[in-house]
Amino acid sequence: MTLPVFDQTAIEKAVTTRLVLDTVRDALIAHAEGRTSVPPPLHMAFPEADGDCHVKAGWITGAADFTVKIATGFYGNPVLGLPSNHGLVCVVSARTGQMRALLDDGGLLTAWRTAAAGALITHAMARPDATTLAVFGTGEQARLQATWLAELRTIGTVLVHGRSPHKANALCEQLHARGLDARPAAPQEAAAADMVITTTPATSPVLDATHVREGAHVTGIGTDMPHKNELPPALFHRARLIATDDHTQCLDHGDFGHAVRAGATGQHSDTAAGDLLKGPVDRPEAAITLADLTGVGALDAALASAALDQLLH
């Protein structure tokens, strides 16, 4: 028996945005309800090659499959004409331990579950009449967050802030091609949008808390390591509702943790993102709401399993 290997093209053909959104929503709810198993990840460093490897596993309790995801980042690769990131998702039966398949997805599923989580929680927490979206960052996640949120609600204008004007323009053109009105914006204007999503690898806050308006919602998805930081503690101090995708993880290496350590908010001031996805969010009209997403391994499991079901049928 040969182990099936599916590549990025096959996965793109088989999986719809709707399937990803539904799967990630259910998985975030399961995680909020404690119905997931996510062991501490395995980590290796290759300092001479400026590289590292993370192995993450996840399982939605009771689901037929779990996954083991290997992801590498070798930051000298671009000089060699290679992408920095490589990865592989192994789907394993949680009933027999047999390897079901390998998804040679080039990081696609991780990008999708990150985009889906951001779009879902932003849609759930933002005011129903919020229409202006600002994205900080100009990479793949900035594009995905805007286009996927547009699947969930009408977006009037997308304001794009990036350090490189060239990249900000390029992203605006990509968004135009998808039917969205988009233009570059300075950080102060972007921070004043109805909905703000930060998607950068920043190590210090990308916006000023005083520029964020009452009634706005802000989602940070870029802070996934202790040295990273996108959202200022002062913004957490102003927020009336704070969502985290994983309390412990956000406390350890999310923007939420920075804010707690700075004394700007309490250690238990957060609500599970999955709980907010269950129904209408009770938000005071003029409040600032925040979501800190650090990425939950159980989402990988749920999405890979759902993708595999499509690929095998």
Add this chain to the structure above:
Amino acid sequence: MTLPVFDQTAIEKAVTTRLVLDTVRDALIAHAEGRTSVPPPLHMAFPEADGDCHVKAGWITGAADFTVKIATGFYGNPVLGLPSNHGLVCVVSARTGQMRALLDDGGLLTAWRTAAAGALITHAMARPDATTLAVFGTGEQARLQATWLAELRTIGTVLVHGRSPHKANALCEQLHARGLDARPAAPQEAAAADMVITTTPATSPVLDATHVREGAHVTGIGTDMPHKNELPPALFHRARLIATDDHTQCLDHGDFGHAVRAGATGQHSDTAAGDLLKGPVDRPEAAITLADLTGVGALDAALASAALDQLLH
């Protein structure tokens, strides 16, 4: 580019016993010299299916590849007509993080590196004129330890002790087929052999320390978890030379750790197995020598990489 997947049959064809022995010897020496990187493993449990999953990674510092090994054990599988253990080795470039290949080896490489480590250290530590070998256990490792040690030195007789006389007889027949003189033996007789290798999943000692003769060598390879135990602390107390494949690991969950906690030997009484493989071992003629092997992740990396080089050429 499709990721190459090699199965057990392809690996068996491409790799010789000599290559495994040479590779494992070099890797044990590298490990003794601190030239390996082995992060703490990742572990998941699936209690309802009586299953678990371990993910282990390893790297010989500076080598071109590292490996990530996924291994599952689902102990209800035999009822379903399936093997209990499944696994997969992913070979990754330590220069670029690219996935080089997958070895769908059914645990073969782990079995081989375990067998090679046991045979190499037993040969190095046993008296040059030792000829009688006893194996405790009747599984794959019992067979491999005997046949691979026979590649390194002449064995007069193999004494086989197993709880099941049926399985002990079956192993003797397999060893006969490979040209070895073998017969079942009671534990007391087996423990008195020149060379003893224990290969069981026992949770209490399989032999009596008083039955082991002066001048004998004993290697334990079965104790790989804290609740397992093959060799009695009293045997460590009698030993004049104790080898461990990994000091920290053997202290944590090897027979050596049981002996140290029982006060039978000192916490630093052991020598790195790899150091003993470098040259002739200086052993007093009448001494008892011991080796406790718990399995080193860096050996997986070295062996998978060597196997892949053969498979690709």
